Amino acid sequence: MIVALFAVGAVTLGTLGLGTWGLRFARTTSDLLVASRVVTPWWNAAAISGEYLSAASFLGIAGLEMQIGASALWQSLGFTAGYLALLLFVAAPLRRYGSYTIPDFAEARLHSPGLRLLAAAIVLVIAGFYLVPQLKGAGLALNVVVGSPYWVGVAVVAAIVAINVSLGGMRGITYVQAFQFWIKVFAIAVPAIVLLIHFGGLPERAALFGRSLPHAGSTGFTVKLGSPQRAQFPEAGSFSVHGHSVHVKAGGWVTLPAHTPVRIPPRGIVPVASGTQALPGDVWARPVGGTGRGAPVLVYSLLVATFLGTMGLPHVLVRFYTNPDGHAARRTTVRVLGLLSIFYLFPAVYGALGRVLTPQLYMTGQTDDVVLTLPHTAWPGAGGTILTAVTCAGAFAAFLSTSSGLLVSLAGTFSHDVWPRLRHTTPSSPSSRRLHFRLAALGAMVIPGLLALVVRRVDISILVGWAFALAASSFCPMFLLGIWWSRLTARGAAAGMVAGMLVATSAIFAGLAMGEPTGGALALLEQPAIVSVPVAFLTMIGVSSRDPRVVTDVESQMLALHAPEGLGLRLGDDEAEGALA
Amino acid sequence: MSPGPPSRRGRGDANPNPPGRRLIPRRGVRSPRDELAEGTGHGHVYLRGLQRTHLMLSLLALVAFGAIFGVLPIALYLLPAFDRVRLLGAPLGLWIVVVPMLPAFVVIGWIYARRADAVDEAFRELVER
Numbered sequence: 001m002i003v004a005l006f007a008v009g010a011v012t013l014g015t016l017g018l019g020t021w022g023l024r025f026a027r028t029t030s031d032l033l034v035a036s037r038v039v040t041p042w043w044n045a046a047a048i049s050g051e052y053l054s055a056a057s058f059l060g061i062a063g064l065e066m067q068i069g070a071s072a073l074w075q076s077l078g079f080t081a082g083y084l085a086l087l088l089f090v091a092a093p094l095r096r097y098g099s100y101t102i103p104d105f106a107e108a109r110l111h112s113p114g115l116r117l118l119a120a121a122i123v124l125v126i127a128g129f130y131l132v133p134q135l136k137g138a139g140l141a142l143n144v145v146v147g148s149p150y151w152v153g154v155a156v157v158a159a160i161v162a163i164n165v166s167l168g169g170m171r172g173i174t175y176v177q178a179f180q181f182w183i184k185v186f187a188i189a190v191p192a193i194v195l196l197i198h199f200g201g202l203p204e205r206a207a208l209f210g211r212s213l214p215h216a217g218s219t220g221f222t223v224k225l226g227s228p229q230r231a232q233f234p235e236a237g238s239f240s241v242h243g244h245s246v247h248v249k250a251g252g253w254v255t256l257p258a259h260t261p262v263r264i265p266p267r268g269i270v271p272v273a274s275g276t277q278a279l280p281g282d283v284w285a286r287p288v289g290g291t292g293r294g295a296p297v298l299v300y301s302l303l304v305a306t307f308l309g310t311m312g313l314p315h316v317l318v319r320f321y322t323n324p325d326g327h328a329a330r331r332t333t334v335r336v337l338g339l340l341s342i343f344y345l346f347p348a349v350y351g352a353l354g355r356v357l358t359p360q361l362y363m364t365g366q367t368d369d370v371v372l373t374l375p376h377t378a379w380p381g382a383g384g385t386i387l388t389a390v391t392c393a394g395a396f397a398a399f400l401s402t403s404s405g406l407l408v409s410l411a412g413t414f415s416h417d418v419w420p421r422l423r424h425t426t427p428s429s430p431s432s433r434r435l436h437f438r439l440a441a442l443g444a445m446v447i448p449g450l451l452a453l454v455v456r457r458v459d460i461s462i463l464v465g466w467a468f469a470l471a472a473s474s475f476c477p478m479f480l481l482g483i484w485w486s487r488l489t490a491r492g493a494a495a496g497m498v499a500g501m502l503v504a505t506s507a508i509f510a511g512l513a514m515g516e517p518t519g520g521a522l523a524l525l526e527q528p529a530i531v532s533v534p535v536a537f538l539t540m541i542g543v544s545s546r547d548p549r550v551v552t553d554v555e556s557q558m559l560a561l562h563a564p565e566g567l568g569l570r571l572g573d574d575e576a577e578g579a580l581a
Numbered sequence: 582m583s584p585g586p587p588s589r590r591g592r593g594d595a596n597p598n599p600p601g602r603r604l605i606p607r608r609g610v611r612s613p614r615d616e617l618a619e620g621t622g623h624g625h626v627y628l629r630g631l632q633r634t635h636l637m638l639s640l641l642a643l644v645a646f647g648a649i650f651g652v653l654p655i656a657l658y659l660l661p662a663f664d665r666v667r668l669l670g671a672p673l674g675l676w677i678v679v680v681p682m683l684p685a686f687v688v689i690g691w692i693y694a695r696r697a698d699a700v701d702e703a704f705r706e707l708v709e710r
Contacts, residue, residue: 070675074654077682084646087690088639092697202671209672285671287678288658299654327701330694337690341683348679484636555620555628562632564701567614567708 001376003385004145007393011183015400016164018176039174039322045335047174048319050181052079052336053343054130054402055137058188058395060460061344063368065351066361067277067459069284071294072351075461076344078303080337082310082468087333090311092326093483093561100321101409102314102475103417109482110551112490113421120417122474122497123314124444125505126467127410130313131448132455133463134403137368139452141395144372144388149226151453157399158449165407166441174322180401185343187394191375191387192349198379204356210281213269214359220266223360229256230274231363237269256363264363273365275457284355297530298523305468305529311479312471314413315405325565350374368460371395411441458512465527466508473500473532477540483561485541486554492544500536504528614708631704638700642693649685653677 039047057079064072099105102123107116135154142153202208207215213234233248239256240246240263248254254271256262264270272278283289288296310316323329354361354370357378361367372395375387415436455463474497481488481496511525524531551557616624657663663674 070678073678077650077678080683080686081646081650084642084686084690088642088693209667209670282664285675286657286664287674288654289661296654296658303651303654327698330697334687334690334694337687341687344683345679484632555625558628558632559617559620562628562635563617564705567705 001145001147001385001388004389004392007389008141008145008396011393011396012160012400015176015180015397016160018179041323041328041332041335043174043178044319044322044328044332045339046178046181047322048177048316048332048336049339049343050177050179050184051315051319051401051405052340053181053184053398054464055134055395055398056460056464057343057347058184058398059137059140059368059371060133060464061347062350062354062370064459064461065348066354066367066370067279068294069279070287071299072461073287073348074299074302075306075465076347078306078468079310080340080344081303081307083333083336083340085307086311086316087330087337090479090483091320091329091333094317094479095320095323095329096326096563096565097561098321100318101413101416102312102317103413105482106478106493109557110488110490110493112494115490115494116417117421118494118497119475119478120413122470122501123413124410124418125501126312126470126474127314127406127413128444128448128451129470130464130467131403131406131410131445132451133460133467134399134406135449135452136455136460136463137395138399139456140366140369141372141392141399144369145392150456154449154452157396157403158445158452161400161403161407162442162445165404165411166438177319177401177405180397181339183397184394185339187390187397188343188346188371191391192346194383194387195353195375195379196349198383199353199357202352202356207356208281208352209285213280214272214278214355214362215270216264216266216268216359217357218266220264220268221360222261222263223363224261225256225258225364228258229364230254231256231271232274233269233271234278235269237264237271239264239268239271262363264360270359270362272362276362276365276367278362295523298527301524301527301530302465304533305465305472305527307472308476308533309468309470309472309529312475313467314409315402318409327564347371353378365457407441407444410444411437414440414444462526466504469504469508469527469529469532470501472529473504473536476533477536481537481540481544485544486558487544487550488540489544489547489549489551491547491549492540492542495543496536496538496540499539500532503532503535507532612708613710617708627704627707631700634700635697638693638696642689646686646689649689650682653682 057076061072061075064075094105097105097108099108103116103119106119107113135158138157139150139153142148142156143150196202230253232253233250236248236250238245238247239254241257241260245265246254248271253274256271270278283294286294288294288299320329320332323332350371354367354374358370358374360377361370361373371391372388375391376384378384379387415433419436419440477496477500478488478493482493507525507528514525613623613627615621617627618624657674657677663677664672666673668676
């Protein structure tokens with residue numbers, strides 16, 4: 001896989017190089033303001049999309065689609081629709097208000113330093129949760145490229161991103177993120193189209209849409225496992241080790257040995273690793289229905305989480321400040337919707353092709369690998385190798401851009417909001433503040449890195465779904481009510497965010513502790529947004545309406561949020577720039 | 582990271598107009614701009630009007646979104662016929678999920694953004710007249 005290694009290296013060095021080089025032109029947070037004079041909505045939209053498209057979009061959707069079928073595709077719709085919610089309710093008012101970060105908004109709108117600290121703590125949790133799947137993707141990808149153990153990939157990418165961010169790379173560099181977007185679109189679209197042309201459309205429709213379970217192709221296949229794997233034969237079938245054939249009856253469990261070639265005969269049924277799911281074609285192709293994750297209540301829960309969670313992701317919001325005014329913020333968001341729509345047409349292709357052409361991933365349990373391994377496994381030879389190099393490079397672009405953006409938010413929040421409050425000191429000098437930022441960037445990678453090692457068996461899509469659920473049940477109600485409801489109070493906002501976070505996190509950890517929730521109400525533990533979001537909203541409204549300590553200057557707050565620019569009613573641009581510099 | 586926007590208290594005290602252009606307010610004839618900047622009862626009415634128009638527009642777009650997309654999962658669940666009808670060999674339900682929804686979001690967003698800008702423009706004319 002020399003070609004793939006070369007492509008990944010080129011993307012990594014290019015990203016780091018451009019980030020560091022671009023930094024020479026703009027050193028402080030006000031580079032965002034300076035950039036806003038020249039950056040057009042198209043560049044801005046590409047940059048937002050570039051930072052947004054993460055391992056979950058690049059690898060996770062296709063991987064989940066292999067397992068649960070068409071119901072995984074709601075995820076790509078939800079990820080896009082999140083920007084519609086942002087456009088309708090948040091983008092222009094928030095840009096007009098002029099807060100850089102979520103804690104900034106919380107404190108300025110409700111005049112509560114305590115609320116700022118709470119918001120900062122939630123930013124740390126959400127960004128940490130979102131970093132875990134990025135690192136998991138990195139571990140898988142490096143394994144495909146150079147065959148390294150899982151933990152090596154996690155450690156390498158965590159170290160690269162932490163060092164790069166702490167040295168100051170990737171900060172607010174709009175053009176780098178915009179290029180990253182086009183790299184990712186190229187890397188997901190071109191291999192998908194070439195593969196579809198090569199195979200003449202979707203092969204083996206019977207396996208995709210008929211009654212059959214995943215089975216080996218006409219030549220069978222051989223897999224060498226890295227560790228012993230428990231697997232179940234959904235139908236009677238057989239496998240052979242060293243020419244010694246073993247027959248298994250339907251529903252039988254086997255332990256497949258490691259480090260020896262395990263062979264599945266031609267047209268043989270594929271054993272499915274424990275923790276992985278394989279469905280018959282007709283159930284697989286159904287967008288809603290069936291059992292488990294395709295159940296309507298879970299689909300809606302996922303849609304609620306993604307629709308409302310996008311606006312609460314810390315690394316997304318800061319990019320909106322690059323827009324010069326509220327009008328441009330709207331135009332940028334519409335373009336983001338368009339750009340994401342291009343990208344999200346393609347992950348579905350990999351899941352469908354992977355079901356037919358790389359069924360061994362059901363056996364290894366690594367369906368999250370499908371985008372990376374599909375091209376060279378399904379199409380041996382130079383063509384497939386080059387396409388795999390392309391998808392690997394795109395995946396690395398996805399990890400680097402998203403995890404850098406998240407780490408900048410994490411480290412910034414820690415050094416700017418949390419650390420001074422804990423020490424009861426105001427940051428003394430710019431140099432000590434920069435030192436805190438660097439230490440925070442290095443330290444903030446440790447916990448997500450360790451978590452990524454623990455959750456190896458959990459699908460990337462599930463992990464990212466948690467981050468969205470947390471954002472939707474904390475920051476989304478604070479934004480929606482803070483922007484549109486003048487009665488919101490600091491105590492109400494705090495109570496609502498705490499309630500939403502408690503419900504969501506306890507559901508997620510209960511689900512983890514109980515193992516595999518398979519269906520019914522228990523499945524909601526995996527994606528609790530449909531419960532936790534209403535809890536957060538109702539708590540916020542209920543506590544605020546009884547709270548006597550109302551925000552006194554709510555008139556000028558609403559003026560700052562909703563009045564268009566250029567009327568002399570709000571801080572002028574010059575004044576704002578002076579205040580932020 | 583910024584130190585946060587300065588407190589918005591006292592903004593009403595600041596002279597909202599550039600020095601040379603300030604009209605001497607005559608008793609009884611006050612522009613909407615003055616009413617808004619000084620936070621009077623009339624200013625309150627203007628601002629609430631703007632906010633309400635924007636919220637209605639956003640909710641209208643949300644209803645359109647819900648009617649097109651929000652009902653889709655339950656419709657596909659209740660009408661299995663979508664899965665039996667085939668288009669180019671793939672079930673119709675699958676096509677509906679993958680292809681037309683994303684452009685629909687863009688169209689809703691585009692129409693909304695145009696209307697929202699028009700609302701802002703109308704408010705600007707009100708204040709600047």
